[in-house]
Amino acid sequence: MRLLITPALLCLLAVLTASPLCAQTTFGPSGEEGEPFRRQQWRVPSPDTSIAAHALLFRPVGAGPFRLAVIAHASTQNGLRRAQMPRPEYRALTAYLVAHGFAVLVPERLGHGATGGHYVEDQGGCDEADYARSARATADEIRLALDYLRKQEFIRKDAATVIGHSAGGWGALALASAEPKAVSVIIAFAPGRGGHANDEPNRICAPHTLLAAAAEFGKTARIPVTWLVAANDSYFAPAFSQRLAEAFGGGGDKLDFRILPAVGSEGHWMIETEAGVKAATGELARTLNQGRPVAAKKPWDNR
Numbered sequence: 001m002r003l004l005i006t007p008a009l010l011c012l013l014a015v016l017t018a019s020p021l022c023a024q025t026t027f028g029p030s031g032e033e034g035e036p037f038r039r040q041q042w043r044v045p046s047p048d049t050s051i052a053a054h055a056l057l058f059r060p061v062g063a064g065p066f067r068l069a070v071i072a073h074a075s076t077q078n079g080l081r082r083a084q085m086p087r088p089e090y091r092a093l094t095a096y097l098v099a100h101g102f103a104v105l106v107p108e109r110l111g112h113g114a115t116g117g118h119y120v121e122d123q124g125g126c127d128e129a130d131y132a133r134s135a136r137a138t139a140d141e142i143r144l145a146l147d148y149l150r151k152q153e154f155i156r157k158d159a160a161t162v163i164g165h166s167a168g169g170w171g172a173l174a175l176a177s178a179e180p181k182a183v184s185v186i187i188a189f190a191p192g193r194g195g196h197a198n199d200e201p202n203r204i205c206a207p208h209t210l211l212a213a214a215a216e217f218g219k220t221a222r223i224p225v226t227w228l229v230a231a232n233d234s235y236f237a238p239a240f241s242q243r244l245a246e247a248f249g250g251g252g253d254k255l256d257f258r259i260l261p262a263v264g265s266e267g268h269w270m271i272e273t274e275a276g277v278k279a280a281t282g283e284l285a286r287t288l289n290q291g292r293p294v295a296a297k298k299p300w301d302n303r
Contacts, residue, residue: 025052027148036091037098044145046110047137051117055107055145056087058094064154066103069161072142072168075112075121085113092277093163100288103155107145109138121167123193126205131170131193132213138171143178150182159184161288165271166235167193173214173248176221185287186225189271189280192244195235202234211247218248218255226287227257228280230267258283 031041038059043052060066073088087108094104111119120141123134142162149155160183164172169191176186194205204210225248229241236244238259249255260279263270270276277284 025050027052029057037094037104042105044105044107044148046115046117046144047120047140048110048117051110051115053107053109053141053145054087054114055105056089057149058098058104058106059154060098060101060103064103065156066101066154067159067161068146068149068155069097069102069104069163070142070146070149071104071106072138072162072164072171073106073108073112074166074168075109075138076167077123079111079119082112082119083116087113090165090272092274093271096277096281096284100285102161103149105145105149107141109141121171126194126197129194129206129209131206131210132174132216134167134193135170135174135213135217138167139174142168142171142175146183158182161185161187163187163189164191165189166191166195166268173217173221173225176217176223176225176254178223180222183223186223187284187287188225188227190229190233190236190241190268191227192236192241195268202237204236204240207240211244214244214247215250218250221248221254224254225256226283227255228260228283229258230260230263230270230276230279232262232265232267233270234266235268256287 027043027045029040030043033040040057042055042057044055046053071090076082088106090106097104108115110117121134121137123129123131146160150157158181162172162175162183169188170193172186172188173191192210194210197203197205227245229236229238231238242257245255245257263276263279264273270279
């Protein structure tokens with residue numbers, strides 16, 4: 001019996017036999033706008049060209065163009081915790097930024113939650129941690145998401161802000177050597193890696209390596225950085241964060257280091273809470289409104 005091959009059958013065969021290598025990764029919005037703040041799911045580029053990173057986009061009312069703020073989330077070396085990580089939203093911080101006219105993108109990086117894929121930010125074991133490499137990997141992911149959103153009609157091409165939290169803040173420091181016309185300022189909340197080593201408060205893996213990497217990033221930094229840490233942060237305590245900031249700043253005028261009041265039971269997570277955003281409001285307003293930190297006589301002087 002001869003098989004009658006119809007156009008419909010040909011289409012079906014093409015779909016069934018198509019090589020996965022031919023599949024294209026789709027970027028852009030992947031759902032309708034909703035509440036709050038026109039919340040919308042997006043897909044943005046990642047270092048793995050076969051994987052689109054999941055992201056959430058929030059916008060003010062209107063057509064824009066809006067200034068862009070990209071929030072880079074925290075991370076963990078624990079693979080199970082990364083896989084189970086809820087989609088980051090930073091709701092209180094997002095609400096503050098949208099109220100001040102920003103479109104806010106919160107991308108979920110490779111190896112985390114719904115995005116999945118290979119964890120490219122792996123710093124390695126505690127004794128041989130490569131903090132410089134992991135920071136650059138994070139910075140690359142931030143840059144890909146940032147560059148993609150800057151191409152959208154409702155986004156301004158200049159004056160973007162990058163806000164990083166913990167490992168996201170550490171990656172933002174590595175991004176500080178980028179083009180200042182594209183990114184006007186970086187705000188880093190408790191930036192670092194290796195904190196809570198073995199889940200022990202105030203213990204950091206290879207702190208000397210972290211300090212050396214911060215000094216390396218600071219040498220080429222061109223974008224002003226506001227560095228914020230809560231008084232009760234047990235991942236990167238204010239005393240160590242100050243040393244880290246000194247290594248990065250090197251006495252220059254592109255860094256403003258501030259210690260914020262204690263928030264909750266663990267200040268490291270302050271920026272994920274309404275109380276934490278409220279405590280940081282003054283520094284956020286000063287930095288965002290002026291476009292760059294106000295340099296003190298010393299970048300780590302809080303007087």
